Amino acid sequence: MKPTIRFYNEDIRFVLPQKANYRSWIAAVAHQFGKKVGELTFIFCSDEHLLSINKQFLAHDYFTDIITFDYSTEDTIAGDIYISIDRVQDNASKFLVDKNLELQRVVIHGVLHLCGLKDKSENDQKKMRTAEENALHFFK
Numbered sequence: 001m002k003p004t005i006r007f008y009n010e011d012i013r014f015v016l017p018q019k020a021n022y023r024s025w026i027a028a029v030a031h032q033f034g035k036k037v038g039e040l041t042f043i044f045c046s047d048e049h050l051l052s053i054n055k056q057f058l059a060h061d062y063f064t065d066i067i068t069f070d071y072s073t074e075d076t077i078a079g080d081i082y083i084s085i086d087r088v089q090d091n092a093s094k095f096l097v098d099k100n101l102e103l104q105r106v107v108i109h110g111v112l113h114l115c116g117l118k119d120k121s122e123n124d125q126k127k128m129r130t131a132e133e134n135a136l137h138f139f140k
Contacts, residue, residue, distance in 0.1 A: 003027055003037035010045035014085050017100070021140055026111050029135045030077050033115035038078035039071075040114075042107065047086040063087060068110040077114035083107065101136070108135045 005023045007016050016022065027037045047063050054060045054067060065087035071078040083106055092102040109119075112131050118124040 003040075005037060005040045005042070007042045008044070010043050010082075011049045012044060012046050012085055014044045016042075016044070022107065025135075025139050026107070028138055029108060029111055030115060032135075033112075034075065035072075035115050036076045038073070038076040040078060040111075041080045042110075043080065043082045044085050045082055047084050050082055050084040050087070053082055065091060065106050066110050068113045070114055072114050077111065079110075079114050081107070081110035083110070104136055104139050105132055108132055111135075 003023075005026055007019060007022075026040065030037050050065075050067060051061075051063055054062065054064055057069075058067070063084070063086075065084050067082045069080040069082075071080075083103075085103075088103050088106055089099055091097075092099040095102070109128070109132060112128060112135070113119075117128050117131055119128040
């Protein structure tokens with residue numbers, strides 16, 4: 001099965017730079033976790049759109065930067081990953097980081113969830129942050 005990684009916009013204008021680099025990077029990170037890439041769809045949207053998804057599917061009434069719907073099988077990651085560009089830009093300003101770096105962090109965060117990493121407990125959050133930092137070093 002050939003990996004399929006697609007990028008869409010929902011209710012905003014946004015152009016993802018370096019799409020080919022993102023695709024190869026995502027596949028390389030998945031491979032590090034013993035996974036192949038199946039069908040992955042990234043949907044870039046506004047805070048309002050992601051909030052409506054958060055309310056509808058997760059019963060959460062707050063803004064978030066990412067929601068990942070996991071359709072993975074044992075050795076193949078697949079899913080729909082919604083990313084709020086509003087949140088990415090706000091977080092980049094808040095944490096004083098480049099907005100492209102923050103976008104990469106959020107993208108790979110979703111991929112890492114599909115690879116099996118969690119972030120609910122403090123210990124899991126530390127593992128997730130470490131995996132994010134390691135993956136960010138591989139983006140070209």
